[in-house]
Amino acid sequence: MSAELKERAARAALEVVESGMRLGIGTGSTAEPFIRALADKVLAGMRVIGVPTSQRSAKLCAELGIPLSTLEETPELDLTVDGADEIDPQLRLIKGGGGSLLREKIVAAASARMVVIADISKKVETLGAFPLPIEVDQFGLGATRRAVEKAASGLGLSGEIVLRQRSDKVFVTDGGHYILDASFGRIPDPEGLSCALHEIPGVVEHGLFIGLARQAFIASSDGVEAIVSPR
Ligand SMILES: O=C[C@H](O)[C@H](O)[C@H](O)COP(=O)(O)O
Numbered sequence: 001m002s003a004e005l006k007e008r009a010a011r012a013a014l015e016v017v018e019s020g021m022r023l024g025i026g027t028g029s030t031a032e033p034f035i036r037a038l039a040d041k042v043l044a045g046m047r048v049i050g051v052p053t054s055q056r057s058a059k060l061c062a063e064l065g066i067p068l069s070t071l072e073e074t075p076e077l078d079l080t081v082d083g084a085d086e087i088d089p090q091l092r093l094i095k096g097g098g099g100s101l102l103r104e105k106i107v108a109a110a111s112a113r114m115v116v117i118a119d120i121s122k123k124v125e126t127l128g129a130f131p132l133p134i135e136v137d138q139f140g141l142g143a144t145r146r147a148v149e150k151a152a153s154g155l156g157l158s159g160e161i162v163l164r165q166r167s168d169k170v171f172v173t174d175g176g177h178y179i180l181d182a183s184f185g186r187i188p189d190p191e192g193l194s195c196a197l198h199e200i201p202g203v204v205e206h207g208l209f210i211g212l213a214r215q216a217f218i219a220s221s222d223g224v225e226a227i228v229s230p231r
Pocket residue numbers: 026027028029030031082083084085095096097098099100101104
């Protein structure tokens with residue numbers, strides 16, 4: 001069912017893609033059906049240029065024949081379509097479950113508009129049930145983790161902070177960084193936490209996406225709900 005809902009959300013987002021667009025292309029199990037559906041449109045004659053947010057998405061796009069570019073060649077994009085791990089009513093997001101948050105945020109920020117696609121399980125009242133991914137430099141890991149704990153504690157947040165591992169190895173992002181997954185629980189002040197984390201030198205980026213998403217397509221068994229950012 002979840003795969004079917006992701007497919008529905010992906011197809012809804014395709015409706016806002018127009019020929020000639022420069023597109024940021026997201027990462028993850030919801031972005032992938034979007035990429036496949038986009039490839040069908042390209043095959044049928046739609047002209048787009050995609051800037052992928054990960055090596056994984058770049059590979060899939062290339063296999064399916066979607067023309068690709070980079071932010072060096074194409075620094076301004078019309079639209080980014082991407083998934084999310086959590087979406088709150090103000091369209092603030094947690095992203096990075098797949099480890100691509102840094103490139104995703106750079107691409108989203110370079111886009112005139114970001115559209116999020118998700119199944120209903122990602123919709124929350126308050127962010128934080130999903131552990132917040134924090135991308136950190138490998139250098140100074142222990143000190144950075146301690147600084148993250150202190151910054152969170154200053155905002156009344158605490159919880160386990162785990163260095164992400166995959167298949168018994170430390171996970172390394174496309175950019176060569178580590179990820180700390182912080183289980184703070186409910187985050188009542190995402191803006192405050194975002195600012196506090198950005199103050200820490202070893203933090204490269206974090207998975208709170210604030211003020212970036214303009215629209216979300218959220219699929220449930222009742223259909224696809226389109227939510228527009230109140231900002
Ligand atoms: O780093 C990965 C991304 O932020 C994904 O867009 C996010 O984790 C959602 O992934 P999925 O669609 O697989 O749930």
